[in-house]
Structure formats: C-alpha cells, structure tokens
C-alpha cells in the first residue's frame with residue numbers, strides 16, 4: 001500500500017500527494033488520472049471546488065490555526081486538537 005501525504009500549506013490549501021480516491025457528497029468520484037498530486041481548497045473561495053485555484057492568496061486567507069496560535073501566543077505547530085501554550 002502506497003503512502004498518502006497531506007500537507008497543510010501555510011494560509012493555503014491542503015496539498016494531497018499519493019494514490020487517493022476523491023468523491024463528492026453523492027459518492028461520485030473525480031477523475032484524477034495522471035495527477036500525482038493536487039490541492040484542496042481550505043479557504044472556501046475557489047471557483048473550482050474542491051480544488052484550490054489560487055484565490056486564497058488574492059483574498060488574504062488566514063488559516064484558522066495561525067489565528068488561534070497568534071491569539072493564544074503560541075509559536076510552534078502541534079496537535080490541532082490540543083494546542084500547547086508556550
């Protein structure tokens with residue numbers, strides 16, 4: 001079984017690498033033939049959902065974990081469900 005890697009891009013999308021099946025709310029699969037990697041929109045502003053189209057940078061999207069980290073004076077990433085105060 002091959003590994004799937006999902007990278008949270010700073011103030012951007014989720015970068016997905018590896019063999020995956022992507023389905024919509026009705027269970028319909030997207031054709032990902034030939035795509036070794038793709039990015040999923042996290043900001044909600046893409047006109048090509050669920051994929052990122054770069055709009056996040058135009059609207060100045062700030063990821064929630066960054067905002068929470070700044071508000072709580074946290075400086076290092078960690079388990080998002082259990083933020084650690086430094």
Ligand code: FES
Pocket residue numbers: 012013014040041042043044045046051052053054055056057
């Ligand atoms: S994360 Fe890129 S358009 Fe939404």
